Amino acid sequence: MINQLYDTSLSLLTDLYQLTMAYGYWKSGKAEQEAVFNLYFRKHPFQGGFTIACGLNSVIDYIREYRFNEEDLAYVGTMTGSDGKRLFDPAFLEYLRKLELKCSIDATPEGTVVFPNQPLLRVQGPILQCQLLETPLLNLVNFQSLIATKAARMRQVAGDDTLLEFGLRRAQGPDGGVTASRAAYIGGFDATSNILAGKVYGIPVKGTHAHSWVMSFDTEQEAFDTYAAHLPNNVTLLVDTYDSLAGVQHAIETGKKLRERGYELGGIRLDSGDLAYLSIEARKMLDAAGFQNTSIVASNDLDEHIMASLKNQGARIDVWGVGTKLVTAYDQPALGGVYKLAAIRNENAGWSYKLKLSEQAIKVSTPGIQQVRRFRDGKDFVSDMIFDIGTPLVGKSTMVDPYDFTRNRSFPETQHYEDLLVPVFADGELIYSLPSIHDTRKRVQDQLAHFHKGIKRFVNPHTYPVGLEKSLFDLKTELIMKFRNQGPEVTPEP
Ligand SMILES: Nc1ncnc2c1ncn2[C@@H]1O[C@H](COP(=O)(O)OP(=O)(O)OP(=O)(O)O)[C@@H](O)[C@H]1O
Ligand SMILES: O=P(O)(O)OC[C@H]1O[C@H](OP(=O)(O)OP(=O)(O)O)[C@H](O)[C@@H]1O
């Protein structure tokens, strides 16, 4: 669907270094060498205890439409190096012209609750192709997972209240706005004010009116009455232009006139002042006037923390309109997802497992062709184990905390589990049937319900156990030792 927003090919939506590396692979005869990359993040956003995977739908669109068209190639042909001469041999442009993606991708379905260091996507295929995908895949998955997570945090606070996303005006550009609306819906919002997102993604669209409507009339009463006269089936009146509680009284007057015509006053919206006090007072006034079913909408720089505080204060808010702090992920504007080479196939020697070292333990990548096994105890999820798909898992499974080898856990063969990564593309062919956005949205809440509530709290959340299967842990340790001492690779035992 992202392609619907742009009337152009998106194969150049990447960093130059991906293309220069691709060129290098091609020139040195490595272009077709099979490789495996993992896409994962290292730390939950917002100092939280969970993250929602989101963006796979866009990844699928992107890959299906992937091609270098004549305009792309003409542009790439003009690119020059430090000596002013062209960067790329024309024969490489011919190679790109004929390029068809043949990668296999396994991915965690959108709407899944995920944790640091586990692959959300595993991309396997010719190294040149896997490399070209790094930047766009990160661009698509990082942002949408970030916003879906922010939205899911707000849903945790809102309970059964209605959540409206109002962020387009503050979003990071047009695509930032539209994809944020999608991710917010998946994370648990009920509707967006963004009409294009409604059209493109089938999200419910809802809204009230702005201060300008009230200001354009001589009196607030006239403004409310006129709005209700023309849109009787969509009346939520913004009451705070001059004085919020006087505005509620004007809305009640309009509501009475609406009722005579057989319509109901849908809601009033508070957009400034003490939202706890004003909502409690507004509720009393509406109830006393017989408008018990009229909703109270609140907006004004809300986030999950203010919402929680308002709930604690007994605010009578039924509908929360949230913009800026949701779509810009205000307190943490990026998810630090990365894409790392984990294995490469040598012609005669089989797979070589690869690892990136770092002084920081958290930044040392994990080698291998990975899968994530999520163990259940009854209906609840209890632990995730990252393992290499080449390892035969017979008998009990033991997982080790990657940062403290003295901490480990074992599960008997009979323990219930599900493997999170599912096949999406096989050799470039889509083999995954996409769930509807509504089912994906439901999946988020179904999943969250089966995790320990400690991971959902905002302050010092519980760390859900994610470990490396013992033989993968041992292999990683061996590789770290080997690399620190001499060289970068190790061939796993068959
Ligand atoms: N009772 C409350 N408890 C905690 N935070 C609140 C409460 N009422 C409002 N807020 C939040 O306080 C912040 C600032 O509110 P403030 O009352 O200063 O805005 P305002 O100046 O009335 O609004 P505006 O500048 O849009 O006219 C907003 O993020 C709002 O959501
Ligand atoms: O506060 P947000 O979470 O971003 O929600 C969207 C805001 O956008 C609108 O007003 P706008 O901010 O344009 O003007 P205002 O601040 O004067 O109300 C609306 O009235 C909300 O307050």
Ligand SMILES: O=C(O)c1cccnc1
């Ligand atoms: O419909 C609304 O009330 C709305 C839409 C966008 C931004 N703020 C409010």
